Every structure is written in structure tokens, then in C-alpha cells.
Amino acid sequence: MNVAVFRPDDERLSAAVDLLTDLGVEPVADPMLAVEPAGATPESAEWVVLTSKTGVELAARGGWEPGDAKLAAIGPATAEAASEAGWAVELVPSEYSSAGLVHDFEDRVDDAAGTTVEVARSDHGSPVLLDGLRGAGATVNETVLYRLVRPERAGKSVDLAAERDLAGACFTSSLTVEHFLDAAAERGVRDAALAGLSEAVVGCIGHPTRETAEELGVEVNVVPAEAEFASLAEAVVAELGVVGENA
Missing domain, CATH: 3.40.50.10090 (Rossmann fold)
Structure with missing residues (x-):
């Protein structure tokens, strides 16, 4: 199961990728912030x-x-x-x-x-x-x-979402949501990407991020009790397990 992470391309992204791997999913590293x-x-x-x-x-x-x-x-x-x-x-x-x-x-x-x-x-x-x-x-x-700012090469998770090949997404700020949708719009797949996210487990690190996502048309499934990436990743993967059991 592909799960997108949008952290800046530094040790935070590396740690996020390692954590998602340990949780048993396939991380999609797609930095939306530089x-x-x-x-x-x-x-x-x-x-x-x-x-x-x-x-x-x-x-x-x-x-x-x-x-x-x-x-x-x-x-x-x-x-x-x-x-x-x-x-x-x-x-x-x-x-x-x-x-x-x-x-x-x-x-x-x-x-x-x-x-x-x-x-x-x-x-x-x-x-x-x-x-x-x-x-x-x-x-x-x-x-x-x-x-x-949004890195020039950002967007591979957008393509996966548009192709219905994204199982989960971990949004860590309002700006990651905005940049994801900006990248989708530039590719001409904003509606398809939104539809793909609606079939995925979307997690937001806190309620301000959730509010931004929902205002922009993104359906949010989980917000962890603690505003930390580890809690976000665990919540998204746990929800994926529930989805899998109910499939």
C-alpha cells in the first residue's frame, strides 16, 4: 500500500520514510516544502x-x-x-x-x-x-x-492519487495540502487527484491542517491526538488496516 509523505527533503523525510516502512506500508516520498x-x-x-x-x-x-x-x-x-x-x-x-x-x-x-x-x-x-x-x-x-516553497519536482503522489494508486496520505501542514493541490492543478488532474484522495486514508497532523484540507475539498479520515508525525503515520496505517478488514 502506497502512503505519501510530504516532509522537506532532509532528515525529517528520511525518518518518515523509515517509520512508514517499519509500519509495513510503501512510503511515497514527495516533498511539498523546501x-x-x-x-x-x-x-x-x-x-x-x-x-x-x-x-x-x-x-x-x-x-x-x-x-x-x-x-x-x-x-x-x-x-x-x-x-x-x-x-x-x-x-x-x-x-x-x-x-x-x-x-x-x-x-x-x-x-x-x-x-x-x-x-x-x-x-x-x-x-x-x-x-x-x-x-x-x-x-x-x-x-x-x-x-x-514547493519544490519543482514535487508531484509524484499527485499522479498516484489521480490513478487511484494511493492508499494513504500524511499531510503535515496546511501548506502541504495547498501545494499538493497546486501541483495537481498544474498537471491538469486536480479533480482526479481529489477523487483519488477520497478513496484513500487521508491523515492531517492537526485540526488547522484538517480545516484547510476540508475547505479545499479533501476528505479527511484521521487526525491524531498528538500533533507529531509518528502519531500521524501510525493513525493512517491503523486506519488502513481497518479499511482492509472491511474491504
Whole structure:
């Protein structure tokens, strides 16, 4: 059974391929995201929010240091990357999402009024984080560390979906969904690819990704309880087993 994975072409894709193989399916590695560094580093603030491992690595490569700033990281992978860079992380939200970080930030800071927060991330970050922090009374600045673009060769999973030869798909962000459908449109098979996905097990790493997928006409079957790729892959493969038993 072919299961598509759309992670960037680095160690994340390799790890995803290995995991899907171990779970007993045939991984289709089709990176839908590539990183273009913006050449920026985080601005000074009382709190600095880092939203991805990529952002941490780019900031460290640019020579940035947190100094007296407190660090917040969305998710354990981001926190681990920060730790490897030698930075102490003050806050990792219990829910690995922008909304989760806003909630935990409000609980942790008694009086957010006047607190300065720097959000350092990609050019496709959700407005939920900025709006939520500002709603808590913080003064927020956003710095774009990198842009996320679709690789030129992306799309072999699109062809498989259009040919009804894709058993599952693991979407790890709203942008992977958008880029998948953009690639399908460029090939002239958007409707066929959507039809193929409707016959596959489609998994989304979190509810924001699910909302994007459903808004674009993609039927979503599973969203794992934890917003981590391993949980997503396991949920998709488990659902494939259920489908197979009922076939």
C-alpha cells in the first residue's frame, strides 16, 4: 500500500520514510516544502517564540543568541533543537499548536500587558499566534526566518492519487495540502487527484491542517491526538488496516 509523505527533503523525510516502512506500508516520498532562508534573525524581546526546528537551526546558523530573553518552543522537536543549540527553553505548550502556546502563555504570565514577544518563524505562520498574544496584551513583533516553497519536482503522489494508486496520505501542514493541490492543478488532474484522495486514508497532523484540507475539498479520515508525525503515520496505517478488514 502506497502512503505519501510530504516532509522537506532532509532528515525529517528520511525518518518518515523509515517509520512508514517499519509500519509495513510503501512510503511515497514527495516533498511539498523546501526552505528558502530569509537571512534574518530574531529581534530582541522579553520572550522569543520559536515555532520549528528549521527556525532554530537558521537562527543559530546566523549567530543569534537569546541573551536574557525567555524562549518558548511549539513542540518537543523545536525544544530539542533549541537545547542542542545551547539554549534553555522556558515554555513548551501542553498542546503543540499556536492556540496551545497562546493558552499556556496566558497562564504562565500573570500580567502580559507590556510584555514584548518576538515570534520568529516561516512566512506561512498562522495569524492565531500573533492575534492571541496581542489579545493577551503583549506587544508582538514577527520576524520571517525562512520562506516555504514547493519544490519543482514535487508531484509524484499527485499522479498516484489521480490513478487511484494511493492508499494513504500524511499531510503535515496546511501548506502541504495547498501545494499538493497546486501541483495537481498544474498537471491538469486536480479533480482526479481529489477523487483519488477520497478513496484513500487521508491523515492531517492537526485540526488547522484538517480545516484547510476540508475547505479545499479533501476528505479527511484521521487526525491524531498528538500533533507529531509518528502519531500521524501510525493513525493512517491503523486506519488502513481497518479499511482492509472491511474491504
